[in-house]
Amino acid sequence: LLNLAGQTYENFEILLLAHKVNDDEIAKINEVVDFMPEYIKNRIRLIRVDTGNRSKPLNVGFEEALGEYISVLDDDDIVFDNWVETFYKCFKRNSGKILRTYCVKQKWQVYKTIDGTYGMTATNSPDTYYPNRVDFIKQLNRNTCPTFTLAYPAYCFQNFKIIFDENLDTTEDWDFFMRTAFLTGIAEEESITGIYRFLDNSENSRTIHSENEWKINHSYVQRKFNQSPL
8 A cells, every 4th residue: 555655647546355354354454544645545445355265356356446457466566656657658558458567576574573573574686587578478388477567458357257267266367367368469568667575484375375276277277278269
């Protein structure tokens, strides 16, 4: 929310998807929202999602979104002040396509302070792990586009019913991106708009889900690609 409060282009809304949280956690989320400046607080809609796997809140958010374009900002990534503005500039020239910006990757760790609270710190310099241009053929085998680097045209979800596959608990972002890209194509801006934070000492999607589950889902997605006209 701090990242979003500092955006240079301000014509956007924020859908805050609270997935499977209890009443006490909702109260804490509301405290954070209430702490925000009025100009950003007035754009936030808190939406509670009590069912489904991690694809479910994505579908709820895309269903509720009012804008022409939709992007997903996970809670562990950092975006710069040009994030929305870069998407907007790309949209002006490429309306209808998926919009993609560029990001860097950086290792972070969670640490415990001397007073018992927890914080996060970077442990190395950012590196250019992700390609600045999408290689569509390589993308059929491995996802190189973190979710927050992409903005999707809402019409694909709303009119053509391309939705996140709720059978998937991992790789759902890769699957959704490719099925949409088959239809729309991709427009790219090489501006760096954020940091993909690679957490190497705390719980994340790589530790919550087993290596075998990742492999099964990867194969499932590729079978879907093989059955699609391209």
